Amino acid sequence: MRCSQARRLLSASLDGELDARRQTRLRDHLGLCAECRRFGERLRACHARLQALPLPEPSSGFAARVMSAIPIVRRPGRRASWLSILRPARVAAALLAMICGAMAARSMNGTPTGQATAGGSSVEQPYARWFAALPEDSPAARYVALLGAVEE
Amino acid sequence: MDLAADSALMQAAGRGDRGAFAALVERYQTSVLRFAHGLLGPAARDVAEDLAQETFLAAWEAAPQFRGDAQVSTWLLRIAANVCLDHCRRSRRRRAASLEQEAVPDTRTAEQDRPDGQALADERAAEVRAAIARLPPSQRAALVLRHFEGLSYVEIADVLETSVSAVEALLFRARRSLAATLAPDSTGPPQVSSAPDV
Numbered sequence: 001m002r003c004s005q006a007r008r009l010l011s012a013s014l015d016g017e018l019d020a021r022r023q024t025r026l027r028d029h030l031g032l033c034a035e036c037r038r039f040g041e042r043l044r045a046c047h048a049r050l051q052a053l054p055l056p057e058p059s060s061g062f063a064a065r066v067m068s069a070i071p072i073v074r075r076p077g078r079r080a081s082w083l084s085i086l087r088p089a090r091v092a093a094a095l096l097a098m099i100c101g102a103m104a105a106r107s108m109n110g111t112p113t114g115q116a117t118a119g120g121s122s123v124e125q126p127y128a129r130w131f132a133a134l135p136e137d138s139p140a141a142r143y144v145a146l147l148g149a150v151e152e
Numbered sequence: 153m154d155l156a157a158d159s160a161l162m163q164a165a166g167r168g169d170r171g172a173f174a175a176l177v178e179r180y181q182t183s184v185l186r187f188a189h190g191l192l193g194p195a196a197r198d199v200a201e202d203l204a205q206e207t208f209l210a211a212w213e214a215a216p217q218f219r220g221d222a223q224v225s226t227w228l229l230r231i232a233a234n235v236c237l238d239h240c241r242r243s244r245r246r247r248a249a250s251l252e253q254e255a256v257p258d259t260r261t262a263e264q265d266r267p268d269g270q271a272l273a274d275e276r277a278a279e280v281r282a283a284i285a286r287l288p289p290s291q292r293a294a295l296v297l298r299h300f301e302g303l304s305y306v307e308i309a310d311v312l313e314t315s316v317s318a319v320e321a322l323l324f325r326a327r328r329s330l331a332a333t334l335a336p337d338s339t340g341p342p343q344v345s346s347a348p349d350v
């Protein structure tokens with residue numbers, strides 16, 4: 001074992017974080033290396049001084065100050081913010097898809113409602129049933145109605 | 153400390169229960185403040201309290217996302233670490249200058265009015281705190297979590313969002329630097345019988 005490895009293990013040994021295998025390797029190295037033994041003593045001295053440090057306590061009324069700073073209504077978290085950003089984007093994407101679909105139907109059939117005249121009879125197109133199933137107040141239905149009005 | 157109860161309190165706080173959150177603030181205020189104080193240094197007690205408060209405000213906002221898969225103490229200290237290390241990054245140059253200038257003179261003034269033993273203890277403590285303040289923030293954070301909070305390497309790794317091996321390396325480098333400052337290599341000849349008991 002190199003001295004650099006042994007010294008790292010010395011630090012971990014102060015915290016009781018060495019398993020038996022590493023403890024044995026460290027002990028073997030220390031048996032041969034006076035420099036590392038001396039380093040271990042210095043680490044122990046530092047450790048003792050750290051342990052002797054007085055620890056700070058919160059000033060009186062700290063918890064009350066924290067609670068008074070907390071807003072009554074929680075702000076939307078990051079996740080909620082992302083959702084609020086994404087929601088309009090999703091609506092716009094859905095609308096765009098519907099518009100493209102309506103335009104494709106219109107270019108294929110000559111009419112946005114999916115009704116084509118062939119020999120005087122009305123022929124049902126594949127999109128007509130889908131358009132009919134749209135809720136009346138949905139943006140897509142409104143757009144289809146608008147396209148029909150423009151066509152007329 | 154009842155970990156399940158803490159987890160239940162945090163989940164209640166996530167649903168908007170301010171009383172539950174107040175109980176958690178009461179319980180963990182010392183731990184969070186101690187961490188912030190240890191990380192920021194001896195001359196920044198007011199800043200440490202501000203950052204501890206910021207930690208709890210962030211925890212309140214994040215409480216709805218707490219799922220109980222981490223201990224509340226670790227979760228709070230992780231938020232505190234992010235808040236404090238972010239503060240250190242933002243004010244690194246200014247803080248480095250102020251800590252070195254303020255830490256020691258404050259104590260030397262105070263020691264004039266105290267008994268010799270207490271003055272010496274204060275001086276030694278100030279010396280240790282100043283040495284800690286000179287460490288890089290990540291080493292300081294690991295050292296504070298180990299010595300002030302008594303966390304294991306696994307818990308420190310969880311708080312600092314790194315590996316156990318990295319924690320071991322951070323603590324070793326921190327202690328090596330402290331040893332160079334606080335316990336220079338003049339402790340006398342090596343004693344074979346005093347090898348660390350490991």
